[in-house]
Amino acid sequence: MANKKRHWLWNLILLITLTVCLLAFIVHYKNWTKIEPNSIKMVSGVYYKEIKFVDVDSVSMVQRIPAMERLNGFSALSKGNGLYREFKDSLTDKKVYVFVDNFEQQKIRLVYQDSLKLFFNYKDSVETIELFSLFESKLNALKKQN
Template identity: 45%
Template sequence: MRKERHWFWNILLVLTLVICIIALIIHYKNWIWEKEASFYVLSGVYYKELPFEKINEISWVDRIPSMERNNGFSAWAREKGVFVDSLKPENKVYVYVDNLNERKLKIIYEDSLLIYINLSDSLETEALFRFLETKISEATKIK
């Protein structure tokens, strides 16, 4: 005689699988969009809003400097999370890198905060760089 599994455990199992799949999809890449005068980045649980007028500088870097991880993860060529700057421990550095082997954008905002970002496709990263340059120059002209 076979004992039937209770409906609660079936629902819990399906719900757990759905949550895991959603988490994988959200962490899979950097989700970027623009709304009004801000630039948004979502990568899993890491979310950042950057108003264009608060971005001071944007440049290319080949490598991310060595930093201490506050929280986050590394998997294959991906690096995501919040790091602590070794020179200025009070500053947080946000890293949204989909491909460590490619160049990264270094964004300095609010005079001292850092974001390193790139996308899995280098052409998309270059398009993002041009887009941000345009938006930053427009925001500084308005001031």
């Protein structure tokens, strides 16, 4: 029986495919946040949002996000990320970012730049509450300055 070798190109394609799949999983695995002195940056997969603390109008905890139309993004098990749109009426066509790691837990509802909304949470509810407290303290500090 002849021993037939696979062409090196197929091995390279297989290695590149596995690497890309692994990187896509790592990027979508959780919501990545970076808190800076003046802003917060949120990344999940291809979705990126930077919000300056001075632009935040209100912050609250909600049990459920409202019904919205998903423009693009994904939902899997208890996780959902993407760009959504509030149900369109004649006056508004607002886009809403959603970075939710666990639909079962409370979410932070952030209103910024007068009417834009963002919903997010972490898998760990303690982390979510800590971030909510940070937002409240930053918002209170900014109100005292004005």
